[in-house]
Amino acid sequence: xxxxxxxxxxxxxxxxxxxxxxxxxxxxxxxxxxxxxxxxxxxxxxxxxxxxxxxxxxxxxxxxxxxxxxxxxxxxxxxxxxxxxxxxxxxxxxxxxxxxxxxxxxxxxxxxxxxxxxxxxxxxxxxxxxxxxxxxxxxxxxxxxxxxxxxxxxxxxxxxxxxxxxxxxxxxxxxxxxxxxxxxxxxxxxxxxxxxxxxxxxxxxxxxxx
Numbered sequence: 001x002x003x004x005x006x007x008x009x010x011x012x013x014x015x016x017x018x019x020x021x022x023x024x025x026x027x028x029x030x031x032x033x034x035x036x037x038x039x040x041x042x043x044x045x046x047x048x049x050x051x052x053x054x055x056x057x058x059x060x061x062x063x064x065x066x067x068x069x070x071x072x073x074x075x076x077x078x079x080x081x082x083x084x085x086x087x088x089x090x091x092x093x094x095x096x097x098x099x100x101x102x103x104x105x106x107x108x109x110x111x112x113x114x115x116x117x118x119x120x121x122x123x124x125x126x127x128x129x130x131x132x133x134x135x136x137x138x139x140x141x142x143x144x145x146x147x148x149x150x151x152x153x154x155x156x157x158x159x160x161x162x163x164x165x166x167x168x169x170x171x172x173x174x175x176x177x178x179x180x181x182x183x184x185x186x187x188x189x190x191x192x193x194x195x196x197x198x199x200x201x202x203x204x205x206x207x208x209x210x
Contacts, residue, residue, distance in 0.1 A: 006125045007117040046078050
């Protein structure tokens with residue numbers, strides 16, 4: 001899955017010379033938490049709602065009681081910005097956001113900002129891939145490290161009219177096997193699980209986590 005298919009296109013932006021109150025107003029109006037900062041059409045930074053909360057928008061009054069000029073985006077924006085391209089994988093975006101604890105990543109095509117991908121965008125991508133919005137049976141089946149047994153599993157499910165709606169195969173920790181995470185279109189979960197176990201498929205249950 002590519003970032004370009006999951007990003008928010010044409011994101012709202014500010015310039016380094018915009019006031020913090022303007023940036024805060026854009027965030028409130030559009031219910032967003034991150035604003036890329038553009039100067040001359042190029043990405044030069046990013047400002048977040050956290051940055052905004054950590055500073056005063058106008059500063060403290062002077063000794064003569066005069067209100068100081070409003071603070072500018074350039075004073076609080078982060079200038080070391082990680083970015084992606086539309087052709088990058090969503091998995092890469094997930095890893096960067098987790099490791100760096102970012103809330104969002106700008107997306108560039110060359111030097112041009114074309115989008116932004118946020119934690120919510122990535123969460124929605126996972127929900128779509130796993131088809132979690134639909135009702136169905138979710139099971140985990142432990143398998144050997146080859147596709148033959150997996151093919152047998154799919155054929156057996158098809159024979160029980162338990163259509164596979166989504167499937168993710170991951171390595172099994174501590175072994176050379178794998179785990180298939182399946183979401184099935186069936187209304188008879190207990191029967192499906194019982195039949196799989198009768199055919200010697202290792203369907204993981206609550207005892208596997210104790």
